[in-house]
Amino acid sequence: MSSDPWGRVDETGTVYVRTADGEQVVGSWQAGSPDEALAYFERKYEGLVVEIGLLEKRVKTTDLSAKDAQTAIDHIREQVDAHHAVGDLAALRGRLDKLVETVDARREERKVQRAKQSDEARHAKEALVVEAEELAQSDQWRAAGERLRALVDTWKGLPRLDRKSDDELWHRFSHARSAFSKRRKAHFASLDAQREEARKTKEKLVAEAESLSGSADWGPTAARYRELMADWKAAGRAQREHEDDLWNRFRGAQDVFFAARSSVFAERDAEQSENLKLKEELAEEAEKLVPVQDLKAARAAFRSINERWEAIGHVPRDARPKVEGRMHAVERALQESEETEWRRTNPEARARAEGLTGQLQAAVDKLQGQIESARSAGNTSRADKLQKELDGRQALLDQALKGLQEFGG
Template sequence: MSSDPWGRVDESGTVYVRTADGEVVVGSWQAGSPDEALAYYERKYEGLVVEIGLLERRVKTTDLSAKDATTAIGHLRGQVDEHHAVGDLDALRKRLDALVATVDARREERKAHRARQSDESRHAKEALVTEAEELAQSDQWRAAGERLRALVDTWKGLPRLDRKSDDELWHRFSHARSAFSKRRKAHFASLDAQREDARRTKERLVAEAESLSGSRDWGATSARYRELMTAWKAAGRAQREAEDDLWNRFRGAQDVFFGARGEVFAERDAEQADNLKLKEELAAEAERLVPVRDLKSARAAFRGINERWEAIGHVPRDARPKVEGRMQAVERALQESEETEWRRTNPEARARAEGLTGQLQAAVDKLRGQIDTARASGNNARADKLTQELEGRQALLDQAQKGLQEFGG
């Protein structure tokens, strides 16, 4: 008979293994010595130790699924329970039990992780749906379209939820994208229609502009071209290729007309520049009449100058206010001289001025007497009040006397 701490072989060749529940038959050995039998079954035990060790490392260091790990543990436990090895089988069962606990804990961790991941994915997809629904109402067609495409890529990268929840969110998301696409399509269809209307309108404007390009009615045609330009801007833009061609024709017609007008105006400007020199000479001649010494001769001289002025013709528009202002200043000086002379020689006006001055002088003298009387009687309040009234009457008297002096007395 042969034995070791974990097993023995009896005289009949039966091999036993020692467990916590007592000895258990491992098998029968007839092929050699008892030591060889124990060595054979000990090697089987060592094989189990190696396999359990490998499984422990896989569970701890790889992403082995709980299902596959449980299957492997069951396979090894079956080998251990069959008692076909000699060694500390109870220790192997404890290691397998510990491994089961590890796998169960790992399963719960992964379950919790999937739950967190699902919750995060739900929140992320709900946020994508909310943003997509907001973008569906946007009129920023390019930016919103690009953002919606980016949201689709983000959606594809998120984990799926349960089928019902995922389908409901995707339906809202897809509906928002479809609504935006429908609005964008309608907008650009409307825009195309507007551009077609603009093209037809601008073709009519171009036709009229080209028909006017040979006109020599400078004022009316210039005004009409301004109206055509206002109508052009109000028409909106046509399709790009049509817009450029129509604009070149429209602008070209204007260039023909305004080019011809410019040549005519250049000749006119040269003539008006000569007119300006003549009128400046007349203005200087008129200015020598001021100050007026002999009103009658000055007025006659000014009429002669003015007749020559009217015969000269137009001057440049920007120079007109200055040169005409010089003549108007001389005319005002003559008018003021006439008014002064009229006032000086008008007997009725002189009589009215003298009468007003006399009345004011009498009123001033009376107030002065009243003030002296009030002071003498000690009534200073009345004297002060009369003094204020005197100041006003005296101012009127001074003004009347000044006007009387204009009559030479």
């Protein structure tokens, strides 16, 4: 017979373990000596010690769920209660009981933590809903649209609440997004309708302008062209893809008429020379409107100048491109100011504004490089010519940058 403090083997090969309730049969051993039997079941005990130690470590250092931890504890406890090992089984039960307490405490901690996280998620989602509902009334179509998309991404990253609360908040959130999309769609549909109406109006004006281009009734026809021009400006802008073509046809028809009238009155060179002086004075007056400070006042002033301009009549043919070019430059500056104002309501314009700014900046950089190359080569004349071109491009760039900044504001 062999024994140790926690177990023994009797003469029949039966192995016992000592417990507080007395000896319990561990098993029967016939394959070797009693010492080998005890050593075998002591290793069984050491295995349980190791298994409990590993479980204790997992509970303390990992995110093992309380349910899985309890299942593992019950599995080990079944082995301990089966008395198939020799050792201090009561100590193992004590460790398992303590581990149960730890798991229960952890379960409560996680319950509190989940409640806290749920409360935080609820407040976060409520804040998202409030912001979305405010954005739904915004007219800043691009910025508000981008912010709503960002709010959706934020929503997706938050934990779900109970189904009823989550569904109610999502319904409000989704409704706000839908309302914004509906308003934005209606806004741009209205803009499109306005541009289409402008296109139809200008088509009619072009048709009449072209029908008048062959008229020899100089006074009344010129007066009618002035009325057509006023109607043109009052019509508003058509779609970008139509506006330039319509304008070219409209202006071209007037050019045909006034060119014919000019040829008839070619003998009035003195009068035309005086006309040139007057138009140069008007061009100078118009150029003082740039840069545009007050668009409405500038438009009114330019309209007054333009009316006086049209009333003057034609100038010598060779002087016409230059003096009209000066007026066209002022008109383009006014149109650009109008477009800058219009872009504030058009969320699609920013990309184009940024593209234009990039192109102008590239052109300025290129011209600066060419000027430096010309000066290095001693070609002062070319450098001065390029400098004038650079000044013009820089002015356009400065205006484009200012417009982009105003758009961003």
